[in-house]
Amino acid sequence: MSIGAEPTTTHRTKGPKPAKPDKQGKETNGVGQDRRAKTQGKWATLLIAPTLILLAIVILYPVINAIVMSLQHDQGLDPVTGTFVAGGFAGISNYIGWLFQQCASPSGGTQACSPGSVGSQFWSATYTTFFFTVITVVLETILGFWMAVIMARAFRGRSALRAAVLVPWAIPTAVTAKLWFFIFAFEGIANKLFGTAILWTGSAGPARAAIIIADVWKTTPFMALLILAGLQMIPADVYEAAKVDGASAWQRFTQITLPLVKPALMVAILFRVLDALRMYDLPAIMTGGANDTTTLSLLVVAQIRNGFNSAAALSTITFLIIFIVAFIFIRFLGANAVESAAGGKGKGK
Amino acid sequence: MSVSALKTPAFDSAPKTAARNRARWASGRTYISAALILIWCLLPFYWMIVTAFREVGYTFDPTPFFTHLTWDNFTTVFSTDLGNHFARNLLNSFIIGGVTTVVALVVGVFAAYALARLEFRFKFLVLGVILGASMFPGVALVTPLFQLFTNIGWMGTYQAMIIPDISFVLPLTVYTLTSFFREMPWELEEAARIDGCTQGQAFRKVIMPLAAPAIFTTAILAFIAAWNEFLIASQLSNEDTKPVTVAIAYFAGAQPHQEPYTAVMAAGTVVTIPLVILVLIFQRKIVAGLTAGAVK
CATH class of the missing domain: 1.10.3720.10 (MetI-like)
Incomplete structure (x- = not known):
């Protein structure tokens, strides 16, 4: 209509060529774009500022606080004089303490932490955390892929199935932990079903198995839905073409499905890995960290009441470990979640 | 394939029947897989609800149905x-x-x-x-x-x-x-x-x-x-x-x-x-x- 045509006409006189509005309705010729970008920039700053400020308050401030704390000695009684001391600057001694599992000795120096104390568990907790992460994510990827492939097929009751897989996802992890704790109770249904008499939370192997099963049950649906979303992006005619060319089912899977679903799959794995590295709820509720199920998060919480500052050092180490894993993932394995979230760096969808 | 071919009287329809059988088998497998997923996702949840409605004395009763019903737990x-x-x-x-x-x-x-x-x-x-x-x-x-x-x-x-x-x-x-x-x-x-x-x-x-x-x-x-x-x-x-x-x-x-x-x-x-x-x-x-x- 005439109203709609007017701005275009005015622009036409400015630009050398008739400007064709691009997909977002933005003029692509010089002057209009410049002014537009400036006002958009101002708007964007205004709209985004509250979120960034709030995130700075709730994340950045505590993190800086934690780093400052981690460089201080814990408050406590002076081992020599028996008087209360306020701590003071400690340099990186808290970090050294964790990494080499050194605790304060009564004579004022440091010594190896006594077995069983919180300080002696850093490396075992790190191992446990990575053990849980690798096993759960591998199981969840395989199971999730299988679930996604089934859910992608056309059959009656498909939407019912998609609704059903959301049930474990919606249940709070604390409830999941209690539910599986009950299932794995000595007199519980798991032992009765398999005719076993295992004290599931009583020793390392079964306790870890119980936590892994609970975690896989709870989070595979999330994985499956992310992979399913990736599968649905693959056009059906690609498969048809491959079939016509005589590709076997296995070839179609390895040559078409896997490469095309890889971006979505990598993002799903990245999400799950970072989530698994901070695992807390399941071991905290199911075993309380007993029998080699203490993860790094559990260790930090156990330390909080022993001393804020060394707990802060440990939480900073945990954060760094997660950060490094995320970096490796994004850098070397191509799980570029940011790029896909940004719509392919503004290249359009 | 040969089995289905023998069963069908008209020879020219034999490959078609085989294809149909294969399709039926594939859809059957889909349903079996779907049922397995359904059971895996819902069974623990179902067990929670069954136990929630069960009398305390029968906490570890393995009967898979709603038995010994009570509101007491709530x-x-x-x-x-x-x-x-x-x-x-x-x-x-x-x-x-x-x-x-x-x-x-x-x-x-x-x-x-x-x-x-x-x-x-x-x-x-x-x-x-x-x-x-x-x-x-x-x-x-x-x-x-x-x-x-x-x-x-x-x-x-x-x-x-x-x-x-x-x-x-x-x-x-x-x-x-x-x-x-x-x-x-x-x-x-x-x-x-x-x-x-x-x-x-x-x-x-x-x-x-x-x-x-x-x-x-x-x-x-x-x-x-x-x-x-x-x-x-x-x-x-x-x-x-x-x-x-x-x-x-x-x-x-x-x-x-x-x-x-x-x-x-x-x-x-x-x-x-x-x-x-x-x-x-x-x-x-x-x-x-x-x-x-x-x-x-």
Whole structure:
């Protein structure tokens, strides 16, 4: 209509060529774009500022606080004089303490932490955390892929199935932990079903198995839905073409499905890995960290009441470990979640 | 193949029958797989509900059906005789989850609009920061906040849980909404602008009503995330303010060293059923919201 045509006409006189509005309705010729970008920039700053400020308050401030704390000695009684001391600057001694599992000795120096104390568990907790992460994510990827492939097929009751897989996802992890704790109770249904008499939370192997099963049950649906979303992006005619060319089912899977679903799959794995590295709820509720199920998060919480500052050092180490894993993932394995979230760096969808 | 060929009287239809048989076998396998997934996902949930309705004396009865039915467990859950205050815990969860969701939405909707719609420098960086924030480990917040809140007397208050909850609910809100907003028919906004609306007016009068379903879905996801939070609440709440997740984890039974399984399963049923109903009703939208941003 005439109203709609007017701005275009005015622009036409400015630009050398008739400007064709691009997909977002933005003029692509010089002057209009410049002014537009400036006002958009101002708007964007205004709209985004509250979120960034709030995130700075709730994340950045505590993190800086934690780093400052981690460089201080814990408050406590002076081992020599028996008087209360306020701590003071400690340099990186808290970090050294964790990494080499050194605790304060009564004579004022440091010594190896006594077995069983919180300080002696850093490396075992790190191992446990990575053990849980690798096993759960591998199981969840395989199971999730299988679930996604089934859910992608056309059959009656498909939407019912998609609704059903959301049930474990919606249940709070604390409830999941209690539910599986009950299932794995000595007199519980798991032992009765398999005719076993295992004290599931009583020793390392079964306790870890119980936590892994609970975690896989709870989070595979999330994985499956992310992979399913990736599968649905693959056009059906690609498969048809491959079939016509005589590709076997296995070839179609390895040559078409896997490469095309890889971006979505990598993002799903990245999400799950970072989530698994901070695992807390399941071991905290199911075993309380007993029998080699203490993860790094559990260790930090156990330390909080022993001393804020060394707990802060440990939480900073945990954060760094997660950060490094995320970096490796994004850098070397191509799980570029940011790029896909940004719509392919503004290249359009 | 040869077997099916022998069975069919007309020779020319033999390959067709084989193909049909193969298709039937494939669809049969699909149904078997679907049934396995269904059982794996729903059976533990079903077992929780069966146990919730079972008499305490039959806690470990392996009968797979609803037997020895009773409401007693639910009475136990809400009774305060053993020192549990489950009704209070439910209210606390609603307060913490509700306030967190509202704050995250009110703040996040503007950022999501800008990220989805406007062209500006550092957009990529802002998205990276927000996505990174959503993956931030809660345990790295608990330690400094524990000391901070102790110093300023906020331990056990609602804000002591709402503030750290915002750290993961706000990023979730922003990037879910951003992906939803990218899919919306923005030509209408352009039309409103041309008809004389300012950008603000276009946002309020045209975009907000259109965006309502997206915002509602995001609100559900945000609320579920806050409702399910355990780590922060277990450290920073007290008896009066602790939410249901913490209450269920440390539910007190009649005997000190005996887990009150049936009551805990009843409590689990109470907190889970509303979520499950919500999820089943809005299944399509929730799946879209969950996977938003990951694939597009």
